[in-house]
Amino acid sequence: MLVWIPWLWLGCSVSTAPLGDVWGPVTETSGPTVGPSDPSTEDTSTPGTDGTDTGETGDASTSDTGTLATTTDPDATDLPYVPDDPATLPKGLAWIRTERPFVSGLTVNLGAPPAAEVDRYYGDFHATATHLWSTGVPDEVAGWEAAQHPDFRWVSWTDKDGVNPITGVGVGDVPVAAGRIGYQIFDEPRTLAEVDEMQVGVDRVRSLDPDALVLFNFGNPDDGLSPRTLFEYAIVASDPDVIAYDYYSDDHGEYERAGLVRDLGLQYDKPYWRYIDSYGDHTRPEPDLEDLRWSALLGLVYGYSGHTWFLYQTDAPTAEVVYTTLFDTTGEWSQSPNPQFDAVAELNQELESYADTINMLTSTAVTYEPMSVLYMPNDHVPFRPGTGGDPYMVSAVSQNLSGIATQEWSMGFFVDDHDETYVMVLNANHPSASFPLYRPSGDLRLTLDFGSAPPSVDRTVVERFDPDTGSVVPEPLTWLGGTEAALDVTLDAGDVLLFKYATGAPFARRP
Numbered sequence: 001m002l003v004w005i006p007w008l009w010l011g012c013s014v015s016t017a018p019l020g021d022v023w024g025p026v027t028e029t030s031g032p033t034v035g036p037s038d039p040s041t042e043d044t045s046t047p048g049t050d051g052t053d054t055g056e057t058g059d060a061s062t063s064d065t066g067t068l069a070t071t072t073d074p075d076a077t078d079l080p081y082v083p084d085d086p087a088t089l090p091k092g093l094a095w096i097r098t099e100r101p102f103v104s105g106l107t108v109n110l111g112a113p114p115a116a117e118v119d120r121y122y123g124d125f126h127a128t129a130t131h132l133w134s135t136g137v138p139d140e141v142a143g144w145e146a147a148q149h150p151d152f153r154w155v156s157w158t159d160k161d162g163v164n165p166i167t168g169v170g171v172g173d174v175p176v177a178a179g180r181i182g183y184q185i186f187d188e189p190r191t192l193a194e195v196d197e198m199q200v201g202v203d204r205v206r207s208l209d210p211d212a213l214v215l216f217n218f219g220n221p222d223d224g225l226s227p228r229t230l231f232e233y234a235i236v237a238s239d240p241d242v243i244a245y246d247y248y249s250d251d252h253g254e255y256e257r258a259g260l261v262r263d264l265g266l267q268y269d270k271p272y273w274r275y276i277d278s279y280g281d282h283t284r285p286e287p288d289l290e291d292l293r294w295s296a297l298l299g300l301v302y303g304y305s306g307h308t309w310f311l312y313q314t315d316a317p318t319a320e321v322v323y324t325t326l327f328d329t330t331g332e333w334s335q336s337p338n339p340q341f342d343a344v345a346e347l348n349q350e351l352e353s354y355a356d357t358i359n360m361l362t363s364t365a366v367t368y369e370p371m372s373v374l375y376m377p378n379d380h381v382p383f384r385p386g387t388g389g390d391p392y393m394v395s396a397v398s399q400n401l402s403g404i405a406t407q408e409w410s411m412g413f414f415v416d417d418h419d420e421t422y423v424m425v426l427n428a429n430h431p432s433a434s435f436p437l438y439r440p441s442g443d444l445r446l447t448l449d450f451g452s453a454p455p456s457v458d459r460t461v462v463e464r465f466d467p468d469t470g471s472v473v474p475e476p477l478t479w480l481g482g483t484e485a486a487l488d489v490t491l492d493a494g495d496v497l498l499f500k501y502a503t504g505a506p507f508a509r510r511p
Helices: 060-065 091-098 115-124 136-146 192-208 227-238 252-267 289-301 339-358
Strands: 057-059 068-070 102-108 130-132 154-158 180-185 213-218 242-245 272-277 306-314 362-369 393-399 409-415 421-427 441-449 461-466 471-476 478-481 484-492 496-501
Touching: 091 213, 102 339, 130 136, 136 154, 180 192, 192 213, 192 227, 213 227, 227 252, 242 252, 242 306, 252 272, 252 289, 252 362, 272 289, 289 339, 289 409, 289 421, 289 496, 306 339, 339 496, 362 393, 393 409, 421 441, 421 484, 484 496
Parallel strands: 057 068, 102 130, 102 306, 130 154, 154 180, 180 213, 213 242, 242 272, 272 306
Antiparallel strands: 362 409, 393 441, 409 421, 421 496, 441 484, 461 471, 461 496, 478 484
């Protein structure tokens, strides 16, 4: 009789220890260094260099008066984005390119939900998939399927051998329920030996349900073993389709762990997912609404393509994980949601909307702009011209700071399948950062030098993505003189901005 209790280790990597310098660099800077253009080769559609203009915009016919030239076809971005053939990609990357983005909340040992609760999960919470745990197969998944919700898709946990130790049912023992995405084999392996044991579960899934995705989730290794060593060993040994992590830090540890798993995902052509903090244990403050926003949107900056809230609801509290922060009471389906539920539900809509673009891109770099060079996450560097291959950005400088006010930023750089450049900016301020780093909003000026740009690039705007409408809108630039313009960004704490340069090429979106 099995007496092992999975809650002894489920999702509890709340770490404050420094991660050291064992990880590789987060930021790649292989792109060209951008500087002032050679006047002899300056694009004639750009403004002059007398510096007397005030930033009005106009079309090419007014460039002799010092205004920026609009040169792109306004209808070009209405064309559909055509990605590379997903059949040329590894299994996991092909899935995220073709399927609805994965946004979920973990449910644990709650049994089959009433149909009304399935409707609330997909309709009010705006999840796009169900994430099940200890009794997921076959009991809970059958209950979710019975509700016949059109959005139902699922991932379920298994033990290292591909069998659920509570139900005694393994992958392949029962018919696969509709909407199956894949299986998370075990959770947070801490040793190389545990990784080796997980191969039994991997082999079982690939033999008995070969179309399913195999997911690995990483926490903290045992002492003496670096995270990179453990995670990379698991990826090489078992070749999972998707890798993920949980860390639950309010501070720089979250950036550092996100950077490590990002680097490994890119190195081994794996999509990378993450768990987001929504639990309490009476030893740490509940996340503020702005903390929730920072925690969720941070993953997008690094290119994360799947997002799971830890946790949605549970009836198996332990000393480590006592309750969900999304409901007034833990342990039953029909509990009253609270303001944090509402905030996360809105974030889930944003995550999906942004992911329809982010999941079509490849991350090329992540930078961090600290208030001081002494306060920088490990293995991060600030922006410098050419970061991530960005062809035009030359500086990123906080604005409107006075007294002891502090402001920090993170920026992610991406390319699509046609080498178009995208940038996502995150206001890194949030109330629960360990350093007193909080302002309700921040201002950032991104200076762009279009001296090397071809005539097809619009100097008057960039194309900003609006997650509320799912549309791409022009964001005006301020001309600074010569070949330079500025994008002035104001973001609330924890908020993001995603844009691409207005080249006339379509904005990447999932077909």
